[in-house]
């Protein structure tokens with residue numbers, strides 16, 4: 001794990017009453033939506049702590065932020081699908097002296113391989129990254145934020161969380177679990193100064209789809225959004241205290257449609273939309 005805990009920027013705290021450096025943890029910040037979220041925090045004067053596995057990509061995002069916003073982010077290389085690595089990361093945060101006000105669990109991956117054909121080790125990896133790491137990091141920062149009297153967690157779920165998703169079965173289920181967890185613990189945390197919200201993007205143009213082979217689905221082709229737009233909606237929704245953020249009108253309409261549809265129909269419609277097509 002590489003850490004560069006050096007920052008030069010001062011920004012106002014949540015109350016705006018005093019000047020101090022405020023940090024935001026962003027997992028999966030080396031590319032895609034996470035990179036855009038980190039840039040959006042930096043644009044607002046909040047210093048991102050960038051986490052992912054690829055140190056070279058992390059360094060590239062860090063220098064982009066330094067060049068554009070004159071902020072020096074912290075970078076931490078960690079494999080969040082590995083339990084020892086997650087524990088090590090949390091120990092690093094235990095000792096981190098700066099004021100962290102925001103934590104975004106964004107790292108995740110999908111796979112459109114039919115469930116029965118998935119490699120068991122890939123199923124385990126998805127549960128470790130999309131669920132277990134998110135649970136542990138959310139638990140850690142909820143406690144830290146409660147002790148300091150303020151802080152916000154945002155977990156990146158997906159519109160796949162809203163219904164069963166054939167051809168994305170475990171992925172959609174992992175995202176449903178996170179959505180339900182967030183909405184439940186946010187209620188438990190009322191009055192503590194800690195706020196937990198969920199960002200549910202629809203298909204977004206990032207390298208995610210190459211790994212998941214999901215860019216050939218009908219739904220992706222119809223509703224693809226830009227990562228910067230998703231990040232801006234996420235960060236501004238989080239700062240405004242929204243509980244659930246669904247970027248894009250089409251995604252919001254699709255969610256409404258899901259809520260109004262009979263539950264028996266949903267997996268069937270979802271299968272039509274999600275089934276990978278020949279390019």
Ligand SMILES: NC(=O)c1ccc[n+]([C@@H]2O[C@H](COP(=O)([O-])OP(=O)(O)OC[C@H]3O[C@@H](n4cnc5c(N)ncnc54)[C@H](OP(=O)(O)O)[C@@H]3O)[C@@H](O)[C@H]2O)c1
Nearest residue numbers: 028030031032033052053054079080108158203204206208
């Ligand atoms: N793109 C979409 O259409 C879409 C739609 C809805 C929701 N989402 C969700 O949005 C989040 C971000 O997706 P994205 O589209 O930005 O994906 P992406 O472009 O593939 O980026 C994923 C990020 O996670 C990091 N990561 C992957 N595995 C990791 C691991 N084991 N440990 C630590 N970091 C890891 C990657 O960096 P390294 O490879 O260097 O580790 C990268 O920074 C995910 O949770 C995804 O499920 C995406």
